[in-house]
Amino acid sequence: MKVTVLGCGSSQGTPSAGGFWGKCDPDNPKNHRTRASILVQSETTNLLIDATVDLRTHLNRMNLKKLDGVLLTHDHSDHVNGLDDLKPIAYHSNSLLDVYSRHETLEEIDRRWPYLFRPKADGIYVEFLRKNPVDYYQELRIGDIDIATFEQDHTTCSTLGFRFGKFAYSVDVADLNEAALEALEGVDIWIIDALAYHKEAVLTHANFQRVFKWVERLKPKMTYLTVLNTHMDYDTLCDELPPHIRPAYDGLIIDTETNQR
């Protein structure tokens, strides 16, 4: 299985609109961050995690024309506002594209944009997505990829964490309860939200201290930090972090079998 980090930025991206780089060095391409999303691929199956406003850029960078499913962590705008960009993918496959998330998330998206899932009364525009509700601590298989879900605390709401064998993806998480940590036991490679250095700064995302505590317990072979805001300069992070914890960057590709980048 191959995992590509399509984007590892916070909701604002780096630089944020207006060209605000914060503490990030604009000359380092690894500081150019689109909104957080990954692609999980086997030989035959392509799964997209989250549909950000940078989705069109992501799919075109990958020259990706086929998706077997889209998994949504939650309904915050930076994770779902790119759903429209899935239309050409669905049209070219001549079928509805399956979207997987919690029932509540799918219904909220349906409330915002009903045309995604249902034809409009004028008969001109047709739907192109299909809802597939999944819950916390559920196992499912899409194509030839097995997935297990778990619950994450995002302070203002809960989000879906996804595990794919020895790899797990945790974005928009401020805290993890015991059940979530048990679901993550044995993970070799973990991409985890670490928006900022200090918990006091951001209540809705994890910080260094929490990530270090979780890594100490779970002992993944490699941990990659994502959802990085403009305070998180790539080279500075590399200097500060131990070698088994690295900042992610847009375009990072991980082979989950060999743990090779």
Ligand SMILES: [Zn+2]
């Ligand atoms: Zn969020």
